[in-house]
Amino acid sequence: MSEYEFAQRGPLRLKGAAAEKQRKKRKRKRAEEAGNEEEGGAMVEKGVSSKKPDEEEKEEKRALDKRTPAQLAYEKIQEKRQIERILKKASKTHKQRVETINSPAACEVRSVIRFLSARNLPAAEIHRQICEVYGDTVMSESKVRKWVRQFKDGRNNVHDEDRSGRPSLITDDLVASVEARIRENRCFTITGLSNEFPDVSRSVLYNIVSGHLKFRKLCSRWVP
Template identity: 30%
Template sequence: MASKSNEFLFEQRAYIKIRSLLGDTPRNIYQDLVLVYGGEACSESTVKKWSLRFREDRVSAKDEPRIGQPIIATTANNIALVAEMCDSDPHITIERLAISLTLSAGSVDAILTKHLSMSKVCSRWVPHLLNQTKKKTQ
């Protein structure tokens, strides 16, 4: 599994917290997680790290906010603009979209693929999944 959901990670961390506070060893906790989650269990080093944090009075099993640049390019307005431009010109390129909207090519690509579920087919941007009526009109 490439990336685990926050809820999935929170579930395992909560289990680590309870078992650590009860005095169980990270090795035993890890073995139990492997029994339940198999290959999707967090690593033994992660169990040790979180176990230590909980024994040092950490309260929350949730991730703390991280320092970094906030995502500002994928706003609802930019997503709508990209969708509108692709509808009006299905042959438009990522570079032209990026220049027109003063966004990076990576941001435009993320909007197209992740938010609009579009892919390039025969040099046209089309929705990733077409139903029967859209197949006739596209």
């Protein structure tokens, strides 16, 4: 019997190599477990945040929005009407757009408003009808409501009322006095007239001479 029969057979192993391998394996396993725990915690937080109720979000939006229910309803109606106008305008052909009356007189539009108001149509319907004929920019709905209110209160005139402005500085007596001075001396100047009428400005005198009396200057002489 040989003395080598009891020797361990197999590949050679370094002393302590197996223990080092086991240590690295345990370290790698702990690192994987720690990573899985962090990933799981992040998923739980994400799940909790994604499960936020819709009611809380709505309440937050209401708290930030300072508009009243009436304002919200009005804006919703305006948005709906704007969408309807856009769709209606998009559905028109080129021929229909050409047939629209452009740049109507203000009194014409007011006459239409008066006629439709006499038929007891609401202001919104009147505005819709005149926009169909004259275009969307002919008159705003607020102005239509104003004219409807005035016609219902008894107004019959569709034209603008005369406004009280600054009285004219040119009177008939002043024009007659300037004309008399000119006929006395046709070689006059505006400066000379200004000396004769110190209370009247040079621009007013020039307006009287050229605009009212129709005098023009020929060879340094003003002739009618």
